Amino acid sequence: MEKRRVTSKEVTEAALRLLAERGVTVKAIAEIVYEMQSPYNKGLTIDDCIESVEKVLQKREVQHAILVGIELDKLAERKMLSEPLQTLVETDEGLFGVDETIALGAVLGYGSIAVTTFGHLDKHKIGIIKYLDTKRGQGVHTFLDDLVASIAASAAGRLAHNFRDEEERKETEIMQEKEEAIS
Ligand code: MG
Numbered sequence: 001m002e003k004r005r006v007t008s009k010e011v012t013e014a015a016l017r018l019l020a021e022r023g024v025t026v027k028a029i030a031e032i033v034y035e036m037q038s039p040y041n042k043g044l045t046i047d048d049c050i051e052s053v054e055k056v057l058q059k060r061e062v063q064h065a066i067l068v069g070i071e072l073d074k075l076a077e078r079k080m081l082s083e084p085l086q087t088l089v090e091t092d093e094g095l096f097g098v099d100e101t102i103a104l105g106a107v108l109g110y111g112s113i114a115v116t117t118f119g120h121l122d123k124h125k126i127g128i129i130k131y132l133d134t135k136r137g138q139g140v141h142t143f144l145d146d147l148v149a150s151i152a153a154s155a156a157g158r159l160a161h162n163f164r165d166e167e168e169r170k171e172t173e174i175m176q177e178k179e180e181a182i183s
Contacts, residue, residue: 008060015063018070022144028128029053032152033159035126036117041163052155052162056110062151065106069099069143076140092142103146107154114157121149 019025030049038044056062075081076089088096100122107114125133129148132141 011063015066026053029152032127033155036156037159052159056151056154062106065102066147069147073140073143089142090140099143099146103150106150110154110157113160114153117156118153
């Protein structure tokens, strides 16, 4: 059988469509990023955070995690999983950690700041994560809350690294100007 090659455009579109379908907007994720990153990054704007979230959503690992997680949430909603997985996912069983594991896997490409931010968000659910986590009886979001935390944490880690690079670039420029003034 000839294997069909899935295009990256197809995966990107599916991931974005699934998030929208589950009521998660880029803006809502960006608001979490802003809350996490603004104390360390003076002058950070919500637009910076939106841009960072959009960049993270272009990553294949992140898109794949979204496809897997949301699919399982949807199947659990329709009671289509086999037992005992059906009950584990549907009730968001505390010891079932696969939702966190998949989400954590997706942040690893963004460095240790993203990992620690993910841990923080997993513990202190804020913004739309809290909303999804407490939206009992209205759909299954066992995987989605962790995916949102993962995207937000990656976007925050990305901003932290870019902010430092920008600072260093400015410092180098100032140094060069001083050297030129002396010579
Ligand atoms: Mg969860």
